[in-house]
Amino acid sequence: MDKEQQYKRVFGHLDANGDGKLSPQELQSCLGKIGGELSLEEAEIAAALMDSDGDGFLSMEDLVNVVESANEEERINDLKMAFKMYEEKEGCITPKSLRRMLSRLGESRTVNDSKVMIARFDVNGDGVLNFEEFRIMMA
Template sequence: MEKFEQYGRVFNHFDSDGDGRISPKELRQCVASIGGDMAAAEAEAAVAVADSDGDGLLSLDDFVRIVEGAGEEEKQSDLKAAFKLYAPEGSSCITAESLKKMLNRLGQRRSVHDCKNMIAPFDLNGDGVLNFDEFKIMMSC
């Protein structure tokens, strides 16, 4: 089954009145059905942020953007946590030395030279270290 079709089935389940839109009230019911709790004001705010046509309701496209966006937020959070493991304490970049140290902890013996070579293809600004954006690119390969 295609992903968009799956989203449509979930969307239709939560669209309790069958009007092709999810209202803030229906969104609250949706969250409650999976064991969560959402205040009316939170539901209104969530719909307002995602509502692309300004009608105060979520279309299927709006719903898909929310669902896929939630996955992206989780990926981003996981990448930030991984980045912190490799970056020296209090630093905003991964150095060849910090990469070597983490790889050694993971049982992969590498020299600083090896680590510089690992960093180089993803070091877009040529400063010899990886910032978070460069790290994201490296991790996507």
């Protein structure tokens, strides 16, 4: 089952009345089924925040956007944690810190090897990787 089919299946399960839209009440009910609590007012606010066409309901596209956005946030948080492992000084990965981390991971590299690796993704040419450059490297 591909991702789109999974989204359709979940959306169909959440869409209790089968009208192709999630109402605030359906959103409230779904959260209640998984142990969450949401007042109707909170569900209306959540629906309004996620609703892309302003009709007060969530389409499948709205649901997919919310899930994909949450997944991207989680991915960025994971990358930030990984970046901190390599980081030598505040905000950047140096050739020395990259060599040291690769060594810990069992990969023996020289500082020059690390400079070459960094140079491939060093957009601003400062000889180190900032988080955005690291993110591009990890993509």
